[in-house]
Amino acid sequence: MDDDMIFDPSLKKKKKKKTGFDIDSTLAGEQNETTSIEAPAESGDVDVPEDDNLDLDNFGKKKKKKKKTFFNLEEIESALPETKDEKPPAEEAEPHGEKVIDDLDLDIDFSKTKKKKKKKNIDELVIEDDVKGDDQEKEDDMHGDWVGGDRDYTYDELLERVFDIMREKNPSMVSGKKQKFIMRPPQVVRIGTKKTSFANFTEICKTLHRQPKHLLDFLLAELGTSGSVDGNSQLIIKGRFQQKQIENVLRRYIKEYVTCHTCRSPDTILQKDTRLFFLQCETCGSRCSVASIKSGFQAVTGKRAAMRAKTA
Amino acid sequence: MSIQNLNTFDPFADAIKSSEDDVQDGLVHVRIQQRNGRKTLTTVQGLSSEYDLKKIVRACKKEFACNGTVVEHPEYGEVLQLQGDQRENICQWLTKSGLVKPEQLKVHGF
Numbered sequence: 001m002d003d004d005m006i007f008d009p010s011l012k013k014k015k016k017k018k019t020g021f022d023i024d025s026t027l028a029g030e031q032n033e034t035t036s037i038e039a040p041a042e043s044g045d046v047d048v049p050e051d052d053n054l055d056l057d058n059f060g061k062k063k064k065k066k067k068k069t070f071f072n073l074e075e076i077e078s079a080l081p082e083t084k085d086e087k088p089p090a091e092e093a094e095p096h097g098e099k100v101i102d103d104l105d106l107d108i109d110f111s112k113t114k115k116k117k118k119k120k121n122i123d124e125l126v127i128e129d130d131v132k133g134d135d136q137e138k139e140d141d142m143h144g145d146w147v148g149g150d151r152d153y154t155y156d157e158l159l160e161r162v163f164d165i166m167r168e169k170n171p172s173m174v175s176g177k178k179q180k181f182i183m184r185p186p187q188v189v190r191i192g193t194k195k196t197s198f199a200n201f202t203e204i205c206k207t208l209h210r211q212p213k214h215l216l217d218f219l220l221a222e223l224g225t226s227g228s229v230d231g232n233s234q235l236i237i238k239g240r241f242q243q244k245q246i247e248n249v250l251r252r253y254i255k256e257y258v259t260c261h262t263c264r265s266p267d268t269i270l271q272k273d274t275r276l277f278f279l280q281c282e283t284c285g286s287r288c289s290v291a292s293i294k295s296g297f298q299a300v301t302g303k304r305a306a307m308r309a310k311t312a
Numbered sequence: 313m314s315i316q317n318l319n320t321f322d323p324f325a326d327a328i329k330s331s332e333d334d335v336q337d338g339l340v341h342v343r344i345q346q347r348n349g350r351k352t353l354t355t356v357q358g359l360s361s362e363y364d365l366k367k368i369v370r371a372c373k374k375e376f377a378c379n380g381t382v383v384e385h386p387e388y389g390e391v392l393q394l395q396g397d398q399r400e401n402i403c404q405w406l407t408k409s410g411l412v413k414p415e416q417l418k419v420h421g422f
């Protein structure tokens with residue numbers, strides 16, 4: 001996710017620079033323009049050189065495109081009714097001037113005046129926006145370029161903004177992401193040829209906040225075997241099992257009996273109500289019944305002769 | 313994953329399974345058990361008693377090239393037993409043959 005987010009914009013920027021006639025490029029031009037215009041609102045002296053640069057950069061055909069995008073913007077983003085009222089006259093005035101420039105490749109002076117016209121308009125708008133912005137969201141003050149809400153925001157910056165606000169408002173979420181659910185892997189050792197020791201069984205029960213008996217019942221039922229906890233609080237299971245296999249069973253146990261079925265939070269309580277077990281989530285408050293542990297049918301393995309002798 | 317409470321319960325399970333097996337929850341439990349050494353045993357519990365399990369076991373034996381038998385259990389009814397870890401095989405076969413719906417299968421073990 002993050003990599004993509006970081007990676008994408010740079011790609012787009014490259015594209016913008018290379019291809020001259022794309023919509024991307026026009027958008028890029030648009031952005032440059034608006035940002036440069038917003039800056040002047042604060043400091044008056046710097047405007048002129050910046051404007052020159054811009055004009056030189058976006059000379060010729062691009063200007064037409066700029067205009068087009070402007071119109072589009074207004075059509076699409078009719079967010080502020082006042083902007084609509086004020087803008088059309090400014091733009092109506094421009095087209096003739098710009099055509100002349102395009103044809104004659106003439107001067108920067110002309111465009112400057114034009115720009116100034118625009119600037120004035122936008123300055124007014126910015127002020128109005130500021131007032132509104134303060135009313136609506138105070139968060140906007142932290143990200144300056146969001147105030148002059150006239151430009152077309154790119155998806156990436158909007159996304160970044162949302163994430164910034166999210167992280168700002170709940171820092172616990174940021175840390176919670178990494179927290180996940182860390183549990184030590186089960187230590188599984190073979191005892192002789194027929195038994196397996198699950199050494200940190202009790203410890204895992206504690207980290208999962210579950211009764212050892214419950215996990216024991218589940219393990220034995222799933223593995224279709226028998227076993228018990230010995231004096232050293234390790235679980236001795238009949239049969240040969242590898243750590244990976246025990247891990248798989250544990251994972252299933254956690255999924256069914258530890259993590260919340262709704263929000264997956266491991267902060268849950270297992271309650272026994274009459275004969276059913278319920279999983280109560282401490283994070284989202286959901287409560288749902290979980291399957292009861294049944295070992296089910298157990299095939300008779302070994303010692304068949306002894307059994308026969310008994311029944312006979 | 314999806315909400316467990318919704319997908320474990322099949323409202324039509326009653327229609328599929330016979331009225332006899334009252335202990336069953338409408339699921340077909342596929343389990344594995346260790347025998348001596350590295351030998352294992354696969355058991356299939358909860359198949360509808362309307363099916364002829366002897367025929368099923370015959371087909372499975374041939375298909376998976378393993379031995380198998382049908383065991384009658386007082387509580388769980390007729391149970392299929394196959395030699396070796398046939399859990400994947402039997403699950404595929406049961407769903408492919410249409411005897412069991414995939415959501416009815418519950419596979420246990422490691």
Ligand SMILES: [Zn+2]
Pocket residue numbers: 260261262263264265281282283284285286
């Ligand atoms: Zn929850």
